Amino acid sequence: MRHLLIIAATLFAATASAETPRDFLTRFEKEAGTAASAQRGARFFTSKQGGEWSCSSCHTDKPTQAGRHAKTDKAITPLAPAANAERFTDAAKVDKWFRRNCNDTLNRVCRAQEKADVMAWLLSLR
Amino acid sequence: MKKLLPAALLLVALTAQADSYSLPKHAAFEEECSSCHMAYPPQMLHADSWRAMMGDLSHHFGSDASIDDKRRVAITNFLLANAGGRKTGDTRDAQGKPLLRITQTARFDKKHREVPAATWQRASIKSPANCGACHTRAAAGEYSERWVQIPK
Incomplete structure (x- = not known):
């Protein structure tokens, strides 16, 4: 019994650290309490939200493509999961980058609804 | 003249040597500090500059570069352990405050004059x-x- 518990706990820990992009859409929708809109996400992503940059300043307005950092010019791999399997597979990374990049583009943290919309749009890109 | 040549070669070799940096390995440093720009050699700034920089990552040259505390401490310790020495030169501003930009240091200025x-x-x-x-x-x-x- 004790062994089974350890195996179950290990399995849970292993799966908990590997999310899929859809998991984040589900999580943000749940936090927001409403369904996401890919169309709203596209508008949010590609237009300035109060800061000097929009998301697309670095990620381009077609995030299936590679981007470039607006200031340092460093290459950025595609953000859309369809073009880059590594994106949105690690909750710690996702939370870190939403925190930083929302602060840079909106001068505040993003609302769950905004993150859900962006996820819905990114997931719709092929 | 025959004696001068090896001396000159040695001098050239030494100067070339002075412009290369050994890159100490540190996984968290490499991952976190090279997502937006290249991971600059820790030797390019003195410890007080790194300490000041790592103390305010939420305002990192106009960007939020905050990271979790555990990694921040680990990377800070790595930078302090590998920070600049004599050849790094002066990395403080006119008021004596540690500079954060490598590009404002005396050595950078001299090298790119x-x-x-x-x-x-x-x-x-x-x-x-x-x-x-x-x-x-x-x-x-x-x-x-x-x-x-x-x-x-």
Whole structure:
């Protein structure tokens, strides 16, 4: 019994650290309490939200493509999961980058609804 | 003359040596500090500059570069352990405050004196912080003139 518990706990820990992009859409929708809109996400992503940059300043307005950092010019791999399997597979990374990049583009943290919309749009890109 | 040549060669070798940096390995440093720009050699700034920089990552040259505390402490310790020595020169401003920009240090200034202001503005270079634009082997810690190629 004790062994089974350890195996179950290990399995849970292993799966908990590997999310899929859809998991984040589900999580943000749940936090927001409403369904996401890919169309709203596209508008949010590609237009300035109060800061000097929009998301697309670095990620381009077609995030299936590679981007470039607006200031340092460093290459950025595609953000859309369809073009880059590594994106949105690690909750710690996702939370870190939403925190930083929302602060840079909106001068505040993003609302769950905004993150859900962006996820819905990114997931719709092929 | 015959004696002078080896001496001259040695001098050239020594100067070249002075422009290359050994790149100490640190997984968290490499991952966190090279997501937006290249991971600059820790030897390019003294410990007080790194301490000041790592103490305010939420305001990192106009960007939020905050990371979790555990990693922040680990990377800070790594930077302090590998920070600059004598050849790094003066990395403080006129008021004696530690500089945060490598590009404002005396050594950087001296080494780049012959680069005209307009060159830095080129789209292919974009910023003096973009070492790799001209120093073709910057990623390997090699900054000697031999490996400089200024793009058009």
